[in-house]
Amino acid sequence: MSRNYLLNDSIISPLGFNTAVNIEAIRNSESALKLHHYSKFFENGYYAGLIESDLIDRKFNTIGDPTLFTKLEKLMILAIHQVIEEATSVDLNNTGLIISTTKGNIDQLGKNEFPTDRIYLWKMAQVIADFFEFKQKPIVVSNACISGALAIKTANDFIQAGRFSNAIVVGGDLVSEFVLSGFQSFQAISPEPCRPFSNDRKGVSLGEAAAAILIGPDDSETKQKVEYIDAVTANDANHISGPSRTGEGLYQSISRLLKNNNISTTQIDYLSAHGTATIYNDEMESIAFNRAGLESVPVNSLKGYYGHTLGTSALIESILTKHSLLNNELIASYNFTELGVSKNLNIIQNNENKDLNLALKTASGFGGCNLAMFLKKERI
Template identity: 75%
Template sequence: MNRNYLLGDSIISPLGFNTSENIEAVRNERSGLKLHNNSRFFENGYYAGLIENKIIDTEFIKIGKPELHTKLEKLLILAVNQVLDQSPALDLKETGLVISTTKGNIDQLRNDLSPIGSLYLWKMAQVVADFFGFKQKPIVVSNACISGALAIKTANDLIGMGRFSKAIVAGGDLVSDFVLSGFQSFQAISDKPCRPFSNDRSGVSLGEAAAAVLIGPGDQENQEKIAYIDAITANDANHISGPSRTGEGLYQSISRLFKKNKIEATQIDYISAHGTATMFNDEMESIAFDRVSLNQVPLNSFKGYYGHTLGTSALIESILTKHSLLKNELFTSLNYSEHGVSKNLNILQKNEKKELGLALKTASGFGGCNLAMLLKKER
């Protein structure tokens, strides 16, 4: 099977409305997490990365009518539009659209006038596809917080099967009352910006964003590009929300991925971890990384910049990993203070320039799902 690459991309978040703005914000250690009011759930407010509707509409009015679409649909459309602008010759008859999300338009439950159809994930995906004229039915990937990376794997597999020649993977999720109440019911939301892997972490911060990436064969021969090598998923079936205490699911994902692709731990130059800053997730990841001898590999979490963007998180982080590889640039794990997990990890505490070739992206989610993915710089 021919190898596919991560080509044009877009990130839309509180840190910026394109990938370059987001990278510049991360490079300058700027966080999108701000204090917001919500007296219904949080007496003293809560920290999250939110995007103002006014800013979204200002951008969207350049390509469509804001009043015809939900907030999430607008974000997804804006992200896909940027990718299409980067590839004007793309044939939409042969290009697939894969959407990753966990909750879709769930925020519309607050709107009594909202058509019930907008709540269906397939319907939301079709709205995005119809906006651009994709000829094939869009595919929705919704598997908790590995959805963004799993959508990349899904797109790659379907291209390999001959269903598409290329595919755009787009992801998006919002910080809705539904999501806030769910995480608050676990008492999992931090009262300050999240601090992944730190001893003073107190829980997750949420965020909203959209992202998109074009996946397919490389177009230019003598230019460095990032290859999708492989991804493996495993489910530890431990608990509806809590990961395996032994890191078994993530361990199985990584170890099977390495074995299948004949990779040794010493070949990995960088790990983009899930790193939600919850007690169980961070500890589970540290155990899994220790079990596969990845303790010394530079590692970060991007949650301190974006919060946990749910079905978008692994997609955003894969795009950032792509650019880290291309630029030989590693970013600090924002808000990290002192080591707060039982196993030694090489957590990035400052931005670094380093020759990079092979990266590991991991993700984990509710229901025990785990994913490990390899991305490699090639010419």
């Protein structure tokens, strides 16, 4: 069975329109979270990471007509375009397209700017696939906030099954009125930039972004590359939105992943957590990590840089985990103040260079879904 690797990638966010710019921004402790005013739900404004539509249109104008596509479609197309440009050997006749999103074009509700069927996820996916003339039908992964990492697993599984020779995974979500009102109905949005795992955390901050990555076998002579090892999902079916108080689903996904791959916790060099900064999520993660014996592993959340980008979050974080492994670099958990969960965690508080080989990426989401994934640096 051939190995699959995380190859060319692209991150488009308020911090920049490619991966390199994004990495440099978070190295410099820059955050996309800014104060925005939206009186309908937030009298004093709210913090989020938003991308200006005019900037997107200027970038998109070099590859297509921006008036023909929604904001989210343009972001996803730009991300895919960067990946294809860098991967000259990609043959779209046998390359799969896996699309990760939670809400898609939900921002178009009631606007009448595009045909009404563009709100359907399948239609949005087909529009994006048609732009590049993918020959394979696109596949949509929409499983709450584990979607981005689950899409990587899906790509690997389809390649292993012989459906594709490789696949491009793309994710995207927007900070729409629909999403804002939903999180506000939970009283879950923080009045200040989010502080994952901190004792003074007050809730989630939202963000919008797109990201894309090429997944597949690699026969290049690259000295170091990152291999997808395995991923396991588990659903604790605890509540429509609230996580299990014991971290059962996340614990099950981690423990099964360890067992299936005969890996011990002492071999894990870095843990990229979900870390939304809500009271219950961060507490649940700390319990699950301790149950799995991961309390000493360096861990961070990247939500302080981007906010919670929903169906894109685990994909962006997986891409950044890949680069952390390649660069032997641990990134500080931005906005962390003092530990505010009941179980000990080894929160990364300062950027640090350290020899890294094996990383664990976790994600959790509404409906009790959880995922744990191993990524490993391979040296030639």
